[in-house]
Amino acid sequence: MESIIFHQPRYLGEAIQLLHETPNPALLAGGTDLIIDINKERKKVETVIDLSRIEVLKTITVNEIEIEIGSMVTFANLCENPIIKQEFFGLFLCAKHFAAPQIRNMATIGGNIINASAAADSVPVIMSLEGKFVFNSVEGERIICAVEYFSNYEKEKIKPHEVLTKIKLPRKGYLSGFYKLGKRNSLAIARINAAVSLKEKEGVVEKINIALGAVGRYPFRVTEIEKICVEKPLSYLESDEVLIGLETAVYESIKNRPTMPFKKEAVKGVYILALQSALGGELNG
Amino acid sequence: MKKRGVGYGAFFYGTGYGNGFPDESRAVIEITSSGRFNLYVGVSDVGSGGISVMQQIAQETLKTDGELINIIWNDTSLVLDTGTAAASRQTYNTGNAVKIACEKMRDRINEVIGEKELKTKEDVNEIYNLFLDKNIETRFEGYFKATTSQVNLETGQGNPYWPYTFGIEKAVVEVDTETGKVDVLEIVAAYDAGKIVNPAQAEGQIIGGASMGIGYAIMEEVIVNKGSIKNRSFSDYIIPTSMDMPKVTTYFVEKNEPTGPYGAKGLGEPAMLPTAPAILNAIYNAVGIRLTEFPATCERVLAAIKEKEQRDQEKRDNI
Numbered sequence: 001m002e003s004i005i006f007h008q009p010r011y012l013g014e015a016i017q018l019l020h021e022t023p024n025p026a027l028l029a030g031g032t033d034l035i036i037d038i039n040k041e042r043k044k045v046e047t048v049i050d051l052s053r054i055e056v057l058k059t060i061t062v063n064e065i066e067i068e069i070g071s072m073v074t075f076a077n078l079c080e081n082p083i084i085k086q087e088f089f090g091l092f093l094c095a096k097h098f099a100a101p102q103i104r105n106m107a108t109i110g111g112n113i114i115n116a117s118a119a120a121d122s123v124p125v126i127m128s129l130e131g132k133f134v135f136n137s138v139e140g141e142r143i144i145c146a147v148e149y150f151s152n153y154e155k156e157k158i159k160p161h162e163v164l165t166k167i168k169l170p171r172k173g174y175l176s177g178f179y180k181l182g183k184r185n186s187l188a189i190a191r192i193n194a195a196v197s198l199k200e201k202e203g204v205v206e207k208i209n210i211a212l213g214a215v216g217r218y219p220f221r222v223t224e225i226e227k228i229c230v231e232k233p234l235s236y237l238e239s240d241e242v243l244i245g246l247e248t249a250v251y252e253s254i255k256n257r258p259t260m261p262f263k264k265e266a267v268k269g270v271y272i273l274a275l276q277s278a279l280g281g282e283l284n285g
Numbered sequence: 286m287k288k289r290g291v292g293y294g295a296f297f298y299g300t301g302y303g304n305g306f307p308d309e310s311r312a313v314i315e316i317t318s319s320g321r322f323n324l325y326v327g328v329s330d331v332g333s334g335g336i337s338v339m340q341q342i343a344q345e346t347l348k349t350d351g352e353l354i355n356i357i358w359n360d361t362s363l364v365l366d367t368g369t370a371a372a373s374r375q376t377y378n379t380g381n382a383v384k385i386a387c388e389k390m391r392d393r394i395n396e397v398i399g400e401k402e403l404k405t406k407e408d409v410n411e412i413y414n415l416f417l418d419k420n421i422e423t424r425f426e427g428y429f430k431a432t433t434s435q436v437n438l439e440t441g442q443g444n445p446y447w448p449y450t451f452g453i454e455k456a457v458v459e460v461d462t463e464t465g466k467v468d469v470l471e472i473v474a475a476y477d478a479g480k481i482v483n484p485a486q487a488e489g490q491i492i493g494g495a496s497m498g499i500g501y502a503i504m505e506e507v508i509v510n511k512g513s514i515k516n517r518s519f520s521d522y523i524i525p526t527s528m529d530m531p532k533v534t535t536y537f538v539e540k541n542e543p544t545g546p547y548g549a550k551g552l553g554e555p556a557m558l559p560t561a562p563a564i565l566n567a568i569y570n571a572v573g574i575r576l577t578e579f580p581a582t583c584e585r586v587l588a589a590i591k592e593k594e595q596r597d598q599e600k601r602d603n604i
Contacts, residue, residue: 100526181464181583183504185528191583262465262584265591269463 004038005047012056012136012165018049019161020138025049027163029072029111032103057110057165060084068134069167071110075099075122078109088169090176090195093277094125097180100187110164113146116153116218119190123150124211124219125178126167128195134166135159143168147211150218174199174209177278181270190214191259192267194274198237205229205237210271212246215263216253222246237275243268286462289470290571294562295453299446300373300551305435308374310382311365314343314390315424316413320406322347322354322390327367328379329359333553334486335375341482342380342546346387347394349403365426373551376482377448378431380546386427393421432544448542450555452476454495456563457531460571465587467503469529469564475536476555480548484537490556492533498560500524503581 007022009015019025026043028034028050037043051057057072060081067083078084078095085092098104098121112122113133126146133149135142135158142162149156158164174197182188192215198208208229213219225245229237236242250264257263302308313325324343328335336356344351357363367379394403397415401408416423436443457471472495481487504523508515516522541548565576574589 181466183523183582184526185468186526188523259584262587265587266464266583269461269465272463273461 004045006050007048008050008053010053012054012163015049015051015054015163016136016138019163022047022049024160027051027114029108029114030074030106032099032107033111033115051110051163062171064171066168066170069109069169071113071164071166072108073110074106074108075104075112076101079104087171087173088125088129088176090125090128090178090197090274090278091122091169093178094121094180094193094195097121097178097186103187109167113167114158114164116150116157118217118219119193119214120219121178121180121190121193121213124193124195124213125176126169127211127219127221128197128209129169129174129176130172130197130209131170132168133164134168135162136165137162147221151220153218172199174207175278177274177276179270179273179277181266192263192270193219194267194271196271196274196278198278200234203234205232205234208237210246212250212267212271215250215267220253222249225249234279238272243271246271287459288462288571289457289459290567290569292456292458292563292566292568292570293453294456294559294564294566295451296555296558297449297451298373298555298558299449300377300555301431301433301446301448302368302372302374303433303446305433305443305445308368308372308378308431308433310367310375310379310429312339312367312379312382312386312427313365313424314347314383314386314427316390316409316416317423318410318413320353320408320410320413322349322409323357324354324383324387325357325364326379326383327359327361327364328375329370331370333370333375334483334490335370335379337486338376338380338482339383342383343387345547346384347391347403348400349409353403353406353409373450373553373555374431375551375553376549377542377545377551378429380482380549381429381544382427384427384546385429386425389425389427393425397421448479448544448550450476450478450550450552451538452478452555452559454498454559454563456560456567458564458567458571460568460586460590462572462590463587465583465585465590467564467568467581467583467586469499469503469531471531472499472533472560472563473536474533474559475538476552477538477540477550478552478555479542479545479550480539481537481552482547482549487537487552488535490552491535492530494556494558495533495560496525496530497557499529499564501557501579502561502564504529506580506582 025047026045028048057070059070061068075095075098112120131146176197178195180190180193193213195211199206208226211221246267247264250267254260315323326339330336403409432447434443436445455473459468474491542550
């Protein structure tokens with residue numbers, strides 16, 4: 001293997017400066033994808049900028065209106081944070097069922113987002129919670145909502161001189177849930193995942209956000225279905241109209257894939273389990 | 286909706302090479318001046334527990350302590366051929382060879398000191414010195430060959446395997462009718478492998494077999510594309526994790542096998558045989574679908590459920 005130039009900045013400013021000066025750097029977060037790609041020679045890397053020593057990226061801060069999760073916060077950290085468990089239950093469930101303990105200790109939420117896998121577990125949850133990404137570079141700060149980032153990915157994706165620093169989630173008091181269908185109960189890549197965040201008043205839906213993953217190139221929100229659920233009773237959320245809407249959305253998204261017949265059926269069950277976890281706390285498995 | 290079902294799988298399994306193939310084992314026991322016995326045996330052990338089993342059988346036969354037996358295994362310059370650690374044959378076949386060698390040794394010990402147990406190095410050393418004084422051999426060989434014969438293809442008669450191990454497992458599953466996901470909630474296993482030489486190891490073998498059976502039944506799949514295996518590593522060839530394993534309860538029906546060492550038979554391969562059929566039967570019991578292809582992935586289960594719903598609907602329409 002050829003030698004790789006390795007930088008380990010202590011401060012965000014230093015990292016941003018390095019990003020500005022270095023052609024084609026690879027950003028190292030938890031390394032659960034990058035290191036494997038380098039070892040297997042799937043990715044050729046000349047310069048690595050390791051973000052693991054930058055303390056500010058590893059913090060979770062809370063104010064009146066939002067929670068800010070540093071991009072280097074690991075999935076293990078997310079599981080342990082009491083506010084995430086209380087107010088962003090879907091994200092807590094996603095983190096709890098993410099891979100296996102060793103990977104949860106290393107893998108970061110930022111890495112999961114930037115890797116932009118179709119099956120990324122955290123992305124549907126962030127979308128359903130109306131999350132935003134904060135990028136920094138020498139040019140300053142760029143804030144973009146998660147849905148926009150992935151729906152317009154080629155234009156909006158991270159630039160070579162940018163670093164994802166934070167994920168902002170508004171504290172809207174949503175009931176949120178998440179379910180992942182994998183080939184086994186842990187250490188599994190999602191076949192399909194779904195995240196649901198909603199607000200209800202006396203059994204009536206005020207607002208609902210539904211995001212689906214692994215049923216398209218990137219996770220997405222099903223806004224048409226969300227709209228028809230508003231001002232309906234909670235029981236409507238499991239109605240045929242909603243379920244057929246989801247089936248159609250998945251069909252449209254992956255029409256030509258061999259997995260389509262399975263996924264357009266299974267998405268309904270995955271969504272219902274995500275919804276139930278939002279309404280009734282954690283389910284088995 | 287989640288539906289539960291219960292299924293059983295039962296089997297009998299011939300252990301050993303079978304069909305008249307020479308199924309032989311040899312072992313050597315030696316008494317030494319260091320106050321210990323050396324047991325030379327070619328049992329290979331990659332976690333199967335064969336070495337402990339041989340030591341236990343030697344200890345029982347020699348009426349001594351396990352600490353006083355050194356086992357020398359798998360050094361081909363020192364040990365005789367015991368055949369392969371395969372066909373679930375080591376406990377039965379090589380166990381018999383060890384027992385025969387140790388019986389020869391113990392018979393000579395009985396001649397010099399009677400039935401007394403050998404509890405210490407000094408006890409063994411005393412025997413060794415007595416053997417030297419009386420000019421008795423210090424090394425004895427045991428040989429065992431399983432009784433198996435080729436099946437007569439005309440009459441269908443013969444003893445293709447000797448002996449047979451029997452077992453049955455119960456599986457309880459939960460099937461999610463909307464995603465096709467199958468969770469195994471419980472396995473109960475009952476086995477007749479004769480006398481169980483090492484109960485903790487035998488239980489571990491059953492639990493390990495059950496985990497392989499669960500993988501076989503619901504997730505493991507070799508994906509071949511134009512003759513090339515696509516999922517060649519454990520990151521994409523999926524096997525169960527601890528999160529996929531239910532509690533496994535084991536029962537042993539210790540029916541004496543008269544030709545086995547202390548009545549023991551093989552358990553190696555039988556441990557994974559009934560799990561997958563039990564799971565498929567439990568899926569049938571839960572949702573009424575008969576799968577004839579492994580593994581019962583979400584795709585296959587969900588497709589079969591939808592197909593059944595459609596069939597049932599057509600039946601209703603016809604009435």
